[in-house]
Every structure is written in C-alpha cells, then in structure tokens.
Amino acid sequence: MxxxxxxxxxxxxxxxxxxxxxxxxxxxxxxxxxxxxxxxxxxxxxxxxxxxxxxxxxxxxxxxxxxxxxxxxxxxxxxxxxxxxxxxxxxxxSQRYSDKYLRSLVSRAREVTGLTGDDVGEVEVIDRLLEMGLDFDTLLDVVGEAFIVPPKVVELKNRVFLERLLESVRDYYEVLKSGVIYEDARFLLPQAVKxxxxxxxxxxxxxxxxxxxxxxxxxxxxxxxxxxxxxxxxxxxxxxxxxxxxxxxxxxxxxxxxxxxxxxxxxxxxxxxxxxxxxxxxxxxxxxxxxxxxxxxxxxxxxxx
CATH class of the missing domain: 3.30.1360.170 (Gyrase A; domain 2)
Incomplete structure (x- = not known):
C-alpha cells in the first residue's frame, strides 16, 4: 500500500x-x-x-x-x-462540510508537539510545530495526513514545501476562528490537499x-x-x-x-x-x-x- x-x-x-x-x-x-x-x-x-x-x-x-x-x-x-x-x-x-484530512493533520501535530489539551487551538499547535525545527521525515509524516506530496519534493527533502502546506492549514483555522465560514476558508487551501x-x-x-x-x-x-x-x-x-x-x-x-x-x-x-x-x-x-x-x-x- x-x-x-x-x-x-x-x-x-x-x-x-x-x-x-x-x-x-x-x-x-x-x-x-x-x-x-x-x-x-x-x-x-x-x-x-x-x-x-x-x-x-x-x-x-x-x-x-x-x-x-x-x-x-x-x-x-x-x-x-x-x-x-x-x-x-x-x-x-465536500470541503464545505468536512475538514476530515485537516483534522487528522492537526491530531498528528498534537501528538508530535505534545500539545494535546483541549484548551490549545489548531493555530497554536501548527505554530509550535513550525517552531520546533523538526527533521524532514517527521514533518512529512504530519503533512501526509492532509496533503499529497510530489515525489520530487520528497527526493529533495524540501522543507520549505512542507512548511508552506502547514502554514496554509494554520491560516485556514485562523480565519475560521475569526468567523469565516468553512466554504470560504477553503479558498486558502492549496491544491495539494487530499x-x-x-x-x-x-x-x-x-x-x-x-x-x-x-x-x-x-x-x-x-x-x-x-x-x-x-x-x-x-x-x-x-x-x-x-x-x-x-x-x-x-x-x-x-x-x-x-x-x-x-x-x-x-x-x-x-x-x-x-x-x-x-x-x-x-x-x-x-x-x-x-x-x-x-x-x-x-x-x-x-x-x-
């Protein structure tokens, strides 16, 4: 598989x-x-x-x-x-009614960062993940929950590519928190999203x-x-x-x-x-x-x- x-x-x-x-x-x-x-x-x-x-x-x-x-x-x-x-x-x-894959990414990010408490929001979790300076493979493991990553990116171990995907997830949840509805927040997501x-x-x-x-x-x-x-x-x-x-x-x-x-x-x-x-x-x-x-x-x- x-x-x-x-x-x-x-x-x-x-x-x-x-x-x-x-x-x-x-x-x-x-x-x-x-x-x-x-x-x-x-x-x-x-x-x-x-x-x-x-x-x-x-x-x-x-x-x-x-x-x-x-x-x-x-x-x-x-x-x-x-x-x-x-x-x-x-x-x-439908991205209007389900953020299943993004939720899976955040859940995995919580495990990696240790920020598992309900009082810590998605934005804070992603910010912490980006601050940790994790190796490429660990970042890929998290990103792979919600995104398809091109094999050339994997081959080059391009961290910038993965970081940009993570930033899009942070931005998505940030605008949701500010009152933007799901069907509008999805405009921020890259086409790599699953x-x-x-x-x-x-x-x-x-x-x-x-x-x-x-x-x-x-x-x-x-x-x-x-x-x-x-x-x-x-x-x-x-x-x-x-x-x-x-x-x-x-x-x-x-x-x-x-x-x-x-x-x-x-x-x-x-x-x-x-x-x-x-x-x-x-x-x-x-x-x-x-x-x-x-x-x-x-x-x-x-x-x-």
Missing part, C-alpha cells in the same frame, strides 16, 4: 462474471441465439477468444456492460483531471480511454500513479480483459496486430512494436523504453511506499 502522502486507488465494487457477460454480449451481436443459450456453452476458452477478438477489432460496445467502482484518494490537482473523463460517475468529499472520490467507469472507458491516456509516461505523475493502481486492481479480478490494457502505444499497437499482446508481453519484450510512432509521437525504436519507464516508475513507487 502507498504511504499516506501519495495517492491511492482501490476497487470497491464490480459486476460479477463481467468477462462472461462481455463475451456473451459480443457473440449475441452475430447469432440468433438468446442470452441463456449462448451462456450455457460459453466456457473459459470461448470467453478469452471473444474478448481477444473485441480488443483486436476495436469492437468496444460489449465492454460497456461491465462497471467498476473505485475509491481514489488523491490531491485536488489530480481530481480535477479525473473528472474530465465524461463517461464516468463521481462522488467527491480529497476522496468514488469513481465508476465501464470496461470500455477504462480499456480504451482512461488507462491508455493516464498510464502514458507523458501524463502528470499523480494521475499516472492512480491509473496504474486502477489497472493493477482490474488485472486481479478480470485479467482476460485488462491484461491488454496499458498506455496508448499498447492500445494502438494491438489494433494494428493480427493478435493482440498483453502489457506484460510488451514490457518483457516478448512482443515488439510495429507502429511507426505512438500518439505522443515517440518513434518506434523508443516506444519500448518509454513504456518501461512508466511501468517501472510505478513499481518503484509501490515497492518503496
């Missing part, structure tokens, strides 16, 4: 027997047989064959019958990108749009990590569908091949790229390297967090 200052995504609900449903729906388009008749003879091998054909031909409509629901914890930077995906449904934690989003997408949106666009090495790092986490969850439950998912180079290549390859086959160099260039204009001889970077970066993130 990722550390608290990085984003996370987990599958919380899905349609059972999605792979079989998709395969049945695909076959139903070319046969006079009814659903039950097709389902009766749809074994595992036939399911795989039909799904592979869908991927190869780009016949995406049967994939739309399967829905997947994720809980994503990320920054507002990331959630603004996430909600651009129009073929999806979202329910997001949010929680329930996201529902169908298999087609995931396979053809979200995962290809957002796992690409050109995507912003946070939503890229979320997308890889989403893919990782999906491969566990419906591998016949999502083993073919990956960045746009993978989608584009599989549409050009007589038989599609899994992401793992591309990453392991069992399959090579034949397309002249990817949609991001990376030439053929550099695509594998670009893909490997995106895959390995996420693997490093999950191993070290």
């Amino acid at each position: 990722p550390t608290k200052h990085y984003p996370s995504a987990r599958l919380v609900a899905r349609l059972p027997d999605a792979q079989k449903l998709i395969a049945i729906s695909a076959k139903l388009t070319i046969t006079p047989k009814d659903f039950e008749s097709i389902a009766e003879k749809m074994d595992e091998n036939k399911i795989e064959t039909w799904i592979t054909e869908l991927v190869k031909r780009g016949h995406g409509s049967p994939l739309e019958h399967s829905i997947y629901v994720f809980e994503v914890v990320c920054s507002r930077v990331c959630s603004h990108q996430l909600v651009r995906h129009r073929h999806a449904s979202f329910s997001q934690l 949010t929680r989003v329930i996201v529902s997408m169908n298999a087609r949106e995931l396979l053809e749009v979200f995962i290809p666009l957002r796992t690409c090495s050109r995507a912003q790092w946070e939503i890229r990590w979320v997308a890889w986490a989403v893919r990782e969850e999906l491969v566990k439950v419906d591998p016949l569908i999502f083993k073919f998912s990956g960045p746009r180079c993978v989608l584009m290549e599989n549409r050009a091949r007589s038989s599609p390859c899994s992401l793992e086959d591309f990453a392991g160099k069992k399959c090579s790229f034949t397309i002249e260039r990817c949609p991001e204009l990376v030439p053929r001889d550099k695509i594998q390297e670009c893909l490997f970077y995106s895959v390995s970066e996420f693997q490093r993130y999950t191993r070290t967090s």
Whole structure:
C-alpha cells in the first residue's frame, strides 16, 4: 500500500462474471441465439477468444456492460483531471462540510508537539510545530495526513514545501476562528490537499480511454500513479480483459496486430512494436523504453511506499 502522502486507488465494487457477460454480449451481436443459450456453452476458452477478438477489432460496445467502482484518494490537482473523463460517475468529499484530512493533520501535530489539551487551538499547535525545527521525515509524516506530496519534493527533502502546506492549514483555522465560514476558508487551501472520490467507469472507458491516456509516461505523475493502481486492481479480478490494457502505444499497437499482446508481453519484450510512432509521437525504436519507464516508475513507487 502507498504511504499516506501519495495517492491511492482501490476497487470497491464490480459486476460479477463481467468477462462472461462481455463475451456473451459480443457473440449475441452475430447469432440468433438468446442470452441463456449462448451462456450455457460459453466456457473459459470461448470467453478469452471473444474478448481477444473485441480488443483486436476495436469492437468496444460489449465492454460497456461491465462497471467498476473505485475509491481514489488523491490531491485536488489530480481530481480535477479525473473528472474530465465524461463517461464516468463521481462522488467527491465536500470541503464545505468536512475538514476530515485537516483534522487528522492537526491530531498528528498534537501528538508530535505534545500539545494535546483541549484548551490549545489548531493555530497554536501548527505554530509550535513550525517552531520546533523538526527533521524532514517527521514533518512529512504530519503533512501526509492532509496533503499529497510530489515525489520530487520528497527526493529533495524540501522543507520549505512542507512548511508552506502547514502554514496554509494554520491560516485556514485562523480565519475560521475569526468567523469565516468553512466554504470560504477553503479558498486558502492549496491544491495539494487530499480529497476522496468514488469513481465508476465501464470496461470500455477504462480499456480504451482512461488507462491508455493516464498510464502514458507523458501524463502528470499523480494521475499516472492512480491509473496504474486502477489497472493493477482490474488485472486481479478480470485479467482476460485488462491484461491488454496499458498506455496508448499498447492500445494502438494491438489494433494494428493480427493478435493482440498483453502489457506484460510488451514490457518483457516478448512482443515488439510495429507502429511507426505512438500518439505522443515517440518513434518506434523508443516506444519500448518509454513504456518501461512508466511501468517501472510505478513499481518503484509501490515497492518503496
């Protein structure tokens, strides 16, 4: 599981027997047989064959019958990108009614400073924390309760970045204390502040749009990590569908091949790229390297967090 200052995504609900449903729906388009008749003879091998054909031909409509629901914890930077995906449904934690993550930060700050009394307010706690000259890792532990922190900031151990985030929390509670209401006080918060989003997408949106666009090495790092986490969850439950998912180079290549390859086959160099260039204009001889970077970066993130 990722550390608290990085984003996370987990599958919380899905349609059972999605792979079989998709395969049945695909076959139903070319046969006079009814659903039950097709389902009766749809074994595992036939399911795989039909799904592979869908991927190869780009016949995406049967994939739309399967829905997947994720809980994503990320920054507002990331959630603004996430909600651009129009073929999806979202329910997001409201900053007007909940300061859950900020409260968690203050609670952790109280533990670190020892200011646990009810008579000591949030502003005083944060001020004391900033005065203590704590090491970077301790500050990160506190900040990570409420904010997503970029990996480059962690790598550089940039204290100024963390201090500015803490100052924003102090300012938030200071204006609340002065009478400003929650929905106005939130204007002071940086986009790094955490949010929680329930996201529902169908298999087609995931396979053809979200995962290809957002796992690409050109995507912003946070939503890229979320997308890889989403893919990782999906491969566990419906591998016949999502083993073919990956960045746009993978989608584009599989549409050009007589038989599609899994992401793992591309990453392991069992399959090579034949397309002249990817949609991001990376030439053929550099695509594998670009893909490997995106895959390995996420693997490093999950191993070290």
